[in-house]
Amino acid sequence: MDKEAPDESRPAYDAAVVLGAAVWPGGRPSPALERRVAHAVGLHAAGRVRCLIMTGGLGRHPPAEAALMRDLAIRQGVPPAAILVECTSTSTMSNARNALALARSQGLERLVVVSDFYHLPRARLAFAHAGASVATEAPTPAATRPGAALWQYAREAAALGWYGLRYGLGRLRAGPGL
Numbered sequence: 001m002d003k004e005a006p007d008e009s010r011p012a013y014d015a016a017v018v019l020g021a022a023v024w025p026g027g028r029p030s031p032a033l034e035r036r037v038a039h040a041v042g043l044h045a046a047g048r049v050r051c052l053i054m055t056g057g058l059g060r061h062p063p064a065e066a067a068l069m070r071d072l073a074i075r076q077g078v079p080p081a082a083i084l085v086e087c088t089s090t091s092t093m094s095n096a097r098n099a100l101a102l103a104r105s106q107g108l109e110r111l112v113v114v115s116d117f118y119h120l121p122r123a124r125l126a127f128a129h130a131g132a133s134v135a136t137e138a139p140t141p142a143a144t145r146p147g148a149a150l151w152q153y154a155r156e157a158a159a160l161g162w163y164g165l166r167y168g169l170g171r172l173r174a175g176p177g178l
Helices: 031-045 065-075 092-105 120-129 146-171
Strands: 013-018 049-055 083-086 111-114 135-137
Touching: 013 031, 013 092, 031 049, 031 065, 031 111, 049 065, 049 092, 065 083, 083 092, 092 120, 111 120, 120 135
Parallel strands: 013 049, 013 111, 049 083, 111 135
Antiparallel strands: none
């Protein structure tokens, strides 16, 4: 018996979970936030995802990260009905838990997580700990000042070490789907 042919009209993923990044004074998006949203919008425009799940609560400056991300995506052409917003998370772990609860409540199973490449190992660990195996994608890295890049790598190395100790590296799994 032949295997059923893949449905080429079906998006590769049900949703892109876009992890939040800083909102700057005056409600301006940080470059990381802009990169992540632009990448997710590109996935939607290419038909690779059905919808976007924006995650991130209120940080140092209003509005909540996810609300600003939603507004950016709408300005870039994503229909409001194709965007879900999770505005309460304040960490990568709470991004994972809250985004998964929202995805499951909407029947979304095949997820791709969008964040910067240096953040993705920790994001994968958080989603695995929360009970999901997800695919990941990162926008093209932006040219940054050497000091800024060093800070990002150092921060993520420390955070990944903490997550590994707290949540267990053995839980990290690969592959799409919940």
